[in-house]
Amino acid sequence: xxxxxxxxxxxxxxxxxxxxxxxxxxxxxxxxxxxxxxxxxxxxxxxxxxxxxxxxxxxxxxxxxxxxxxx
Amino acid sequence: xxxxxxxxxxxxxxxxxxxxxxxxxxxxxxxxxxxxxxxxxxxxxxxxxxxxxxxxxxxxxxxxxxxxxxxxxxxxxxxxxxxxxxxxxxxxxxxxxxxxxxxxxxxxxxxxxxxxxxxxxxxxxxxxxxxxxxxxxxxxxxxxxxxxxxxxxxxxxxxxxxxxxxxxxxxxxxxxxxxxxxxxxxxxxxxxxxxxxxxxxxxxxxxxxxxxxxxxxxxxxxxxxxxxxxxxxxxxxxxxxxxxxxxxxxxxxxxxxxxxxxxxxxxxxxxxxxxxxxxxxxxxxxxxxxxxxxxxxxxxxxxxxxxxxxxxxxxxxxxxxxxxxxxxxxxxxxxxxxxxxxxxxxxxxxxxxxxxxxxxxxxxxxxxxxxxxxxxxxxxxxxxxxxxxxxxxxxxxxxxxxxxxxxxxxxxxxxxxxxxxxxxxxxxxxxxxxxxxxxxxxxxxxxxxxxxxxxxxxxxxxxxxxxxxxxxxxxxxxxxxxxxxxxxxxxxxxxxxxxxxxxxxxxxxxxxxxxxxxxxxxxxxxxxxxxxxxxxxxxxxxxxxxxxxxxxxxxxxxxxxxxxxxxxxxxxxxxxxxxxxxxxxxxxxxxxxxxxxxxxxxxxxxxxxxxxxxxxxxxxxxxxxxxxxxxxxxxxxxxxxxxxxxxxxxxxxxxxxxxxxxxxxxxxxxxxxxxxxxxxxxxxxxxxxxxxxxxxxxxxxxxxxxxxxxxxxxxxxxxxxxxxxxxxxxxxxxxxxxxxxxxxxxxxxxxxxxxxxxxxxxxxxxxxxxxxxxxxxxxxxxxxxxxxxxxxxxxxxxxxxxxxxxxxxxxxxxxxxxxxxxxxxxxxxxxxxxxxxxxxxxxxxxxxxxxxxx
Ligand code: SF4
Numbered sequence: 001x002x003x004x005x006x007x008x009x010x011x012x013x014x015x016x017x018x019x020x021x022x023x024x025x026x027x028x029x030x031x032x033x034x035x036x037x038x039x040x041x042x043x044x045x046x047x048x049x050x051x052x053x054x055x056x057x058x059x060x061x062x063x064x065x066x067x068x069x070x071x
Numbered sequence: 072x073x074x075x076x077x078x079x080x081x082x083x084x085x086x087x088x089x090x091x092x093x094x095x096x097x098x099x100x101x102x103x104x105x106x107x108x109x110x111x112x113x114x115x116x117x118x119x120x121x122x123x124x125x126x127x128x129x130x131x132x133x134x135x136x137x138x139x140x141x142x143x144x145x146x147x148x149x150x151x152x153x154x155x156x157x158x159x160x161x162x163x164x165x166x167x168x169x170x171x172x173x174x175x176x177x178x179x180x181x182x183x184x185x186x187x188x189x190x191x192x193x194x195x196x197x198x199x200x201x202x203x204x205x206x207x208x209x210x211x212x213x214x215x216x217x218x219x220x221x222x223x224x225x226x227x228x229x230x231x232x233x234x235x236x237x238x239x240x241x242x243x244x245x246x247x248x249x250x251x252x253x254x255x256x257x258x259x260x261x262x263x264x265x266x267x268x269x270x271x272x273x274x275x276x277x278x279x280x281x282x283x284x285x286x287x288x289x290x291x292x293x294x295x296x297x298x299x300x301x302x303x304x305x306x307x308x309x310x311x312x313x314x315x316x317x318x319x320x321x322x323x324x325x326x327x328x329x330x331x332x333x334x335x336x337x338x339x340x341x342x343x344x345x346x347x348x349x350x351x352x353x354x355x356x357x358x359x360x361x362x363x364x365x366x367x368x369x370x371x372x373x374x375x376x377x378x379x380x381x382x383x384x385x386x387x388x389x390x391x392x393x394x395x396x397x398x399x400x401x402x403x404x405x406x407x408x409x410x411x412x413x414x415x416x417x418x419x420x421x422x423x424x425x426x427x428x429x430x431x432x433x434x435x436x437x438x439x440x441x442x443x444x445x446x447x448x449x450x451x452x453x454x455x456x457x458x459x460x461x462x463x464x465x466x467x468x469x470x471x472x473x474x475x476x477x478x479x480x481x482x483x484x485x486x487x488x489x490x491x492x493x494x495x496x497x498x499x500x501x502x503x504x505x506x507x508x509x510x511x512x513x514x515x516x517x518x519x520x521x522x523x524x525x526x527x528x529x530x531x532x533x534x535x536x537x538x539x540x541x542x543x544x545x546x547x548x549x550x551x552x553x554x555x556x557x558x559x560x561x562x563x564x565x566x567x568x569x570x571x572x573x574x575x576x577x578x579x580x581x582x583x584x585x586x587x588x589x590x591x592x593x594x595x596x597x598x599x600x601x602x603x604x605x606x607x608x609x610x611x612x613x614x615x616x617x618x619x620x621x622x623x624x625x626x627x628x629x630x631x632x633x634x635x636x637x638x639x640x641x642x643x644x645x646x647x648x649x650x651x652x653x654x655x656x657x658x659x660x661x662x663x664x665x666x667x668x669x670x671x672x673x674x675x676x677x678x679x680x681x682x683x684x685x686x687x688x689x690x691x692x693x694x695x696x697x698x699x700x701x702x703x704x705x706x707x708x709x710x711x712x713x714x715x716x717x718x719x720x721x722x723x724x725x726x727x728x729x730x731x732x733x734x735x736x737x738x739x740x741x742x743x744x745x746x747x748x749x750x751x752x753x754x755x756x757x758x759x760x761x762x763x764x765x766x767x768x769x770x771x772x773x774x775x776x777x778x779x780x781x782x783x784x785x786x787x788x789x790x791x792x793x794x795x796x797x798x799x800x801x802x803x804x805x806x807x808x809x810x811x812x813x814x815x816x817x818x819x820x821x822x823x824x825x826x827x828x829x830x831x832x833x834x835x836x837x838x839x840x841x842x843x844x845x846x847x848x849x850x851x852x853x854x855x856x857x858x859x860x861x862x863x864x865x866x867x868x869x870x871x872x873x874x875x876x877x878x879x880x881x882x883x884x885x886x887x888x889x890x891x892x893x894x895x896x897x898x899x900x901x902x903x904x905x906x907x908x909x910x911x912x913x914x915x916x917x918x919x920x921x922x923x924x925x
Contacts, residue, residue, distance in 0.1 A: 002129075002130055002135055003133065004132075009922070015925075017317045018309075018356070018923045020918070028818050030915075030920060031356060031920040034176070035173045035174075035814065036139040036141050036176070037077075037814060040077075058072070058079075059077035060077070060080075061129075065083060065138065068080075
């Protein structure tokens with residue numbers, strides 16, 4: 001329900017109702033209340049510079065009706 | 072990369088979207104939901120929409136409006152038009168307050184949709200033709216069933232028809248379908264071979280409480296926030312009735328309900344953050360979450376399987392010994408003529424406390440210290456002499472335990488001895504699995520062995536060659552009945568025998584020709600004609616001769632009550648059923664009316680009359696017809712115990728539509744002073760449901776060991792593990808919907824077991840391995856999760872899954888007093904498989920689901 005997540009032992013844990021998401025398995029909700037898996041950020045590593053670019057999101061950021069602004 | 076297509080924008084319902092209220096189709100919590108339907112292409116805007124909130128900004132945490140990827144879908148109605156469907160948790164519901172679980176949060180994506188996940192619904196009546204099925208008309212299906220049922224009744228008697236139908240609410244059924252099933256099978260056909268839902272007989276799971284005069288649904292959700300102590304006994308609330316835990320028990324443990332306590336408690340009565348006792352052999356996520364938020368106020372007791380009634384009696388004995396009971400209350404509210412039996416047999420007053428507790432320690436494996444702590448938290452008066460307020464919630468760990476009757480009775484009596492019934496913050500009842508919606512004519516077996524029972528075991532009847540027709544409604548016994556491998560094998564054989572007799576170059580679809588061939592087969596063989604009525608093709612349906620497509624949740628208007636407040640609401644129709652699928656009540660009505668017609672044609676008016684009154688025109692009409700069962704409900708508040716727990720007389724679908732998510736709590740009364748309908752918040756404040764209004768005591772049996780069906784495994788080195796079963800937070804029942812949702816099928820790809828790390832090391836298995844779990848009853852294939860939920864020597868398995876069942880392993884034992892099985896206890900061996908694991912497994916998380924620490 002939009003609460004911040006804590007990361008430890010390979011998973012994100014919600015402090016409100018203890019939903020747990022596996023960070024290495026597509027952010028899957030494997031325990032708790034969340035019916036939606038976490039949104040995944042598409043990253044690109046630029047090998048030349050070592051920079052990491054966030055280039056997109058798969059899935060909806062919780063609490064929004066769109067990842068982009070809507071009117 | 073995402074494993075499945077994700078959404079990055081949700082459709083917004085316009086201001087003029089159609090609106091309905093409903094209740095989650097799944098668990099006993101019964102969370103309220105709002106439904107919005109609007110044509111595709113007619114979206115609202117972020118600022119102008121049916122939700123009435125500004126959607127242009129990020130929703131605030133907790134207090135915000137929940138609307139997520141899994142809460143919308145696109146459906147097609149019979150008008151051929153595509154509509155958006157949004158199903159969102161209702162903030163105005165006092166049950167869930169806008170919250171939802173991983174199961175209910177997916178209600179929308181379980182809707183039948185030709186562009187969504189749920190496409191494989193049953194759409195036409197299907198008749199077996201060899202290895203496959205052919206679609207037939209409803210008229211032919213009705214004619215075939217009615218002809219066969221009548222002929223079978225006339226030739227072999229009513230008991231030649233065996234039935235297995237739900238008795239619960241939600242999941243697309245409710246009072247309407249239950250009344251129709253009762254009219255057809257109980258009033259009309261009159262068979263004694265009835266069975267309920269997943270179990271082998273037609274019984275209450277809680278006669279041990281009901282026969283004391285205390286119906287099991289006696290508390291309100293508010294009591295979970297008001298209690299000084301909540302006891303969860305064989306109830307994994309966080310994972311099985313999630314919102315009861317997160318919205319009511321958790322706030323109590325966290326101190327969030329202190330103001331409410333002060334308002335509801337007596338003047339001067341101490342109030343503090345709640346304590347929690349969890350009695351469960353496993354360290355479930357319920358225990359883990361509670362310990363992380365209320366350290367020092369959580370007591371986790373882990374009894375040996377099957378021994379809980381001994382533990383309940385020992386705790387009661389400690390309370391009694393310490394004088395933690397109110398003598399005047401017991402004298403006023405209970406039948407003291409029966410108390411002696413309880414005192415002698417359950418409390419064992421003739422023996423010293425020390426010897427009773429020493430024996431209880433030996434049987435249950437629970438220490439005296441833990442028993443004493445539990446007794447204190449349940450019963451010891453608070454400072455100032457105020458009675459403690461304890462709410463005890465029990466469920467399948469008790470109900471599906473060995474000796475069902477005594478287990479339930481012992482806990483009900485512990486609640487009563489300690490005055491924990493009928494006051495704010497108290498109660499002693501079940502958590503429930505489904506929601507409820509029972510209204511039927513009287514059943515052939517009114518009660519346990521002490522009240523006209525026990526009921527007949529339909530499974531044993533069928534596997535022993537009994538019955539000619541077996542009609543299964545909205546349940547899948549091949550997965551869910553105990554000892555199911557044996558059951559399935561026997562039924563498969565009987566179904567094949569029937570098919571062999573009638574399939575002479577094809578099965579005739581003409582009802583008359585088919586019926587005459589089937590009747591011939593009935594004469595010559597033990598062939599069984601299986602009818603399955605469901606929304607999906609089930610495992611059992613694969614052996615059926617006839618499959619009837621039923622409407623699901625949201626496809627007909629239904630009504631049910633939840634378990635933690637008996638809150639009656641409408642689960643409105645917001646979409647059409649696929650193809651020719653019909654509501655259960657309509658299917659049963661068509662068969663009932665045809666039977667009436669056939670008996671009238673015979674001139675047998677007595678039999679025809681048994682099927683009268685089934686010509687309902689609408690769901691609202693069936694609901695009203697069922698109300699006749701409840702008798703006069705024009706009584707004052709003090710007489711509420713005289714009413715059936717489900718009594719809704721005077722309520723209509725229209726009234727429920729106007730009440731929306733507020734609903735009304737059963738039993739509903741007509742207030743004699745005002746003539747108005749009023750609900751009942753909390754039960755048994757004034758009297759109990761017995762003739763004299765007094766609670767009846769009962770002396771439980773002593774410990775005499777395990778029944779032969781399980782005792783044969785004890786001390787047998789070939790079966791080194793105790794085995795128990797239960798649910799997963801993620802999915803509902805057999806996963807009939809969930810198997811099609813990627814969020815669920817990836818996360819829970821196969822039936823699984825949980826094994827303690829030391830046992831796993833000894834077996835040489837790790838999380839993600841596949842094993843065979845077996846005993847003399849049968850074998851199951853399972854995926855392994857290693858975690859510390861089970862102690863050494865105990866293994867847990869999910870009860871069933873779309874891809875298999877652990878009920879192959881459960882014994883055929885039932886409590887001789889109630890015919891309720893012991894689903895949750897047997898012994899097994901485990902053998903690892905070698906070979907390449909299924910690809911699907913690699914996508915699943917194997918992190919321990921009971922480790923919530925950060
Ligand atoms: S807690 Fe139960 S009723 Fe509530 S949303 Fe979850 S499954 Fe549905």
